[in-house]
Amino acid sequence: MLIAKRSCADTCSRSARMFLGYRAMSRSLRDCYRLLNVQEGCNAEEVKEAYLKLVKLHHPDTGSGADPVKFMQVKEAYKAVVKHLAEKRAADSETEDDEEDQLKHMAPQHRQYLSFEGIGIGTPSQREKQYRKFRMNRATEQVLDYRKQKLQHEELENTMMVKDVQQSKKIKITQAVERLVEDLIQESMAKGEFDNLSGKGKPLQKFSQYPYIDPMTHNLNRILIENGYQPQWIVQQKEIKQTKEKLQNDMVAYRKKLGESLTLHSQKQWNLKCEQFRDEIKQLNKTVDHFNLIVPLLNRQMLHYNPDKELAIVLKKYEVCLEASKATSEVVVKSAEGSDTSIHAKNSLFSWLKLFLK
Template sequence: MRRHPRWLCVMLSNNMGHCVVGRGAMIPRKLKPFLCRMLSGYKPKNDVKDSYKILELEEGCSPDDVRSSYRNLAKKYHPDSSSGMADSKAFIKVEEAYRVVLSDLTAKQKSEAGEEEEEEEEQFKSKSLQHRHYLSFEGVGIGTPSQREKQYMQFRVDRATEQVLQYRQQRLEGLYAGSDLSRAKDVRQSKKVKITQAVERLVEDLIQESMAKGDFDNLSGKGKPLQKFSHSPHIDPMTHNLNRILIDNGYQPEWILLQKEIRETIERLRKSVVAARRKLGEPMTLPEQKQWGRVCEQLAEDIRKLNKRVDDFNLVVPILSRQMVHFSTDKEILRARKTYEAVLEKVSDSDTKEMSMLHFRP
């Protein structure tokens, strides 16, 4: 005998239709299976077999077969059907049998699913690690879980301390590396200062030596005070006076000399090409055409060299608008031809004037 909860209510029904209600009743052990079957809607096995026979099926069929058989029998026995075998009592039996069979199939499927789950769990247990509890705490420590937890906490403290030490070490190494770089930078700067000072002393010594020899005696304005050449407040007077002194004594910047050289060179090439064309005459024979071709090739080579000087000029010129473009060999040859034709026209005009003057002379 086992005492059940106080508020448990049990209702049992027998074949005579009587009900037995108990509140906090003591249920005999022999009545427990019967009670569970009554509460879960359990049907005796004989009723299940009869239900299969009513549906004209066998045990082990699928739910689809049950539904299909139920539809066919419902069409056959339903009172509202136009079938000649319509019978309400037979239809009720078919419907009850349909519900019993479906509940039986559902119970079987649940029991089979439970068995499969139990088998899978047993297989998993057989394949699982024997020391699964050692997978926690990152596998640190031995002993009971509480002992391993304490060991794991100490392990975390030690690891954090080690990480802090590594961080401080890296920071100090970075600081020392930065100090080394600054020290090397200071050394380079000191070397640069020493070199500058040495150059300045050398220049000062050369100036003093030249003054002692009298190299500056021929300068204009010797012994006179420097005059302020520019009155503009935006110009440094010292720089302006130095530039003026250099200009007055014939000094010119490199880019001005290069520009002058380039202009003189292109004018010389143009004159030489025109002179070579005038020597060949008009019209040119075959040997003269070959000679003219050699002149053009030489001009192309000279233009190539001149364009290199143009590149050097563009690198040193301080004003962007003063930069020069490359010269073209084809344009220079065309220019020489036009110049030659203009010279021929002048010569022909002068010849016609002389002829006309001789013709009208008495």
């Protein structure tokens, strides 16, 4: 029993001496973090959790895993790390306080740059003058915009009013004419002027072109057509055809401009124009794709235009125009020659008469 107590006392005294030697040893914070198995940027809760885990592992009372030296090292490292974290928090709080004080100190100096919407440079009085001028110009522009919008609105209202008046007059005239015609028809029927008609007593064929169409549908279509309404796909179909014809005519005119015989320079220009024409035909084919998506009938869908075929058509048109121009020039030359011969004949006849009279 005495021997066990003495050995325990020796162990404690040895560990105490080693602990004092360890405290005398200057260990860096990096070693302390490494000893606790934590990162340097961790918080206090992570440090405490790692410390408790190591204390339970190396405490002298744990039995077989006891290591008094390691236990004292962990304890000292924990104190150093906690002290370092406290100092760091204090430094951060002081830095935040300094920044707030600096902002509070700077705020009155820069408040003027916030009061004038950031307009102007120079001293506060100069910036105030510039800001007043800016506000005056802005107010003037706003007043002019308001007046412009008001005038546009009034012009639009007047235009709509004129159209409404014209439409109402047209409707009134149409109704008056229809009423007059109806009165004349009723008067003629009362007199018996329609009794000798061959189709008397038979139903009228109001729509001879479309005998099986519903009268309401026919009237609705007639009203839409008279008011200029056209479905989108019809309008787009016309635009596609007009665009194609315009491209062809432009190419023919450009070919006429280059002349009949092409030089190297004009041939290069014609090739560039042909490439541009092919690109425009490709863009036109995209419009054809959109048209095919909205057209309601399959037999109304259009095929893509082939750029090479369209160029061939352009060249044929150019040849036709060239032949027509040549024929016109020949006619002009022949007429000019005929006039010259007639003049020569007249001159010769006049000369013979002069000789005869002599």
